[in-house]
Amino acid sequence: MTPTAESVTRVVAALRSRQPEWEALPISARARWLSRYRDWLWDNQSRLEALLIAETGKPAVEAGLEIPYIVQAINYHSRRAPRVLADRRPRPHGVLAMTKRQLIVQRPYSVVGVITPWNFPLGLSLLDAVPALLAGCAVVVKPSELTPKAVSAAVAGWAEIGAPQVLDVVCGDGRAGNAVVAQVDFVQFTGSVRTGRAIARAAADRLIPCALELGGKDAMIVLDDADVTRAANAAVWGAMANCGQMCVSVERVYVESAVYDEFVSQVTAKVAALRPGIDMGRFTNPAQIEVMRRHVDDALSRGATALVRSHGGDGPTVLAGVDHHMLCMTEETFGPTLPVVRVRDEHEAVRLANESRYGLSAVVFSRDRHRAEGVARRIDAGAVNINDVFANLFTLALPQAGWKESGLGTRGGSEAVSKFCRPQAIVAARVTPARELTWYPYTPLRGAAMRRVSRLIGARGFRRRFG
Template identity: 40%
Template structure:
């Protein structure tokens, strides 16, 4: 059991907040066996306000650092992550029930994001010269300044990587942060912040608790909010943020589709779909949940997917491919979706059952064939290890079905004809597409990460994910100090008439598109 407040392996230090003796506590348990992992205080609105105040007091000094200086500090944070990788991975695995490989890969992904952000931030945040057209007597540039304090509200499925998706850009842009981790994985969030601050500067405050704590952070006077989670929770946050006109970035759910064209490598597509769906027990916002396969390849793909799925192992042992369902009630949702689909004519060809013999929170990797686009299993996020196979007439039909969905986070397409594949990429209405692969866009930190429609707005990762947390300031200065300012001459003696202004307009652009 992890013991917050002490030093040593697998421990974290937690700010207790007001009235320590009377404060309710939130317990964290390992979903594999129900054993306690540790506990944290439930912070109230006053605690949240204090955390925001501390972050605001710490921000000016950090914001005055140059982007290059901040980049150097991000590398120091990466060094602390590497030094304590085993400890962080152990807490991740304990709170989520994921296998050791997945937990350590998550820590590695955090280090990759800090590395990329440190490389790009000095260039991305440098003052940017732009054309001063039509006022060529001016110099024009864009400067990028911090917002101030950013609230980061993160989920439980990737309790270190998801907050770092935001925090890497938040910190690079000169902000400080208040992190609210999920109530299912609070110790991971606390330890992550401890590691970040251990690099030498208090850049991240943490508040722990349930939905009320997150609501308090949403209603606080932070300068921006970054949220990852469900559309339903996002609506609550947006309503609270609207009271202060607080800008937000929303990374929400997905119902990602893979399109398998007639000329695709069916075996490769099947192996990719199985891995892209069952990784992290399907608890990934960009998991492959739907496969839209042309009828030409339907049977071959189904059989290849069955073979691939039969090699996937599941259980509490930390070396298995698939671990626990972190939120046990989600199994009820999975079972209901499967009942509805099979009642409507779909067929479970692999798995389909909870595995109580393995523990209280395990579900078999499952493949459902003959799913129709109108079924809930094909339209609503399952967030579990369930792969739906949807036969379609052709590629046009596949694109239509893929886009006929509230979500648009990511997707994939398998095919050999580059023209056909490029056409799918153009018409697939989603935030990201992997070609002859899946999940790849999320693993390239230079690419932006975010969706459309109910999958959210704003971007993390890449240059866009750094500038997402910077305020662009427009600056115009005179090239020659002796020249009078433009505005000062507006009411002067030399003032053109409206007719003269109209003549200039017609001379320049009255005869066509022009330059």
């Protein structure tokens, strides 16, 4: 049952009332609670994974990735939090600043709302909740209405370990999400571009910050000096993992002509060998089946060829003879399709890769590291993986940032904890005369003195300082 706006308001109000005590704890104490929670996640891993499989239809191996991912995030951010959140005293910029004690402290947003989709319910919910909790925020998670059980069970674990009640969950459809956005102080959203735009507008109306990770249409470029077998394996996993239901799925491949035939041959054989229920799960959201069918049917009607396609039209599909007039090359499919394009050279590949309104991540394959990096630097995307796929997701020190319509702000990275804080400047006078030179009353003598001092400090060259 969708909670009412009033019930969401009560949940957020309760979190807000408890947050100051949580913020007042030493960072080490907050980290200890996260460590206990990490142990609880390990102890309940099998139960949580069973809920994931039941709700999402993931294969067991893929369901088994989410808890270890969260645990690594807890370990990494807990190590960094004391340094990231430590008070800082910047060096004075000049003579006048030397008379002031300068201090920068990090103050957390009171309540953070984390709104997540159905494709990685635990991973995406807790990946953002963990650094926010370390920062001293209270957190309310709103999971997709398609996958509420696994997230609710995981959040319940926070209460089970006896932690301060600064983590809670509200379940329901978009109305619950709207109520969260209307109440919290910072919104972290993962989902569609359409919903992301609505959240950005609502956040702007309230003058609160938001971070958005939205859709993708990730491109893979295979250069003529690539390890074709590794590239083909990466393309198949990158396109088909989680039934293609990933914002960073490989959704289009551009292959230089010299290795095109070999690449397509290997990809076709590997996709045809995928085993339903073992390698491939099912669609979590049945609506995505129709999106995929529409994209594939459109491509076939415009002259593309299906090298692999299931009878029902909802299984792993490889398309050749595609171009940018087709929906499968321009709109996010979010399903197990792999369109492959033959290109003349790397310049055409980069041009086509950038011919998209999305810019989440991309992949480049080449045995020449310098050449690959040169191509990567020309791709308009927040992350580029070289001779790998999804690698940026597992390098926790790196930010995940969507360009263009793929997002706003960053997730993770070395600034993941401080992102949920506001810097506060505290300035104290070192010397305290009864009156500063700039204070009332204004007099000609004071004005002349201020003018002379400002020239001595700020001007360069003898004439300007003393003229």
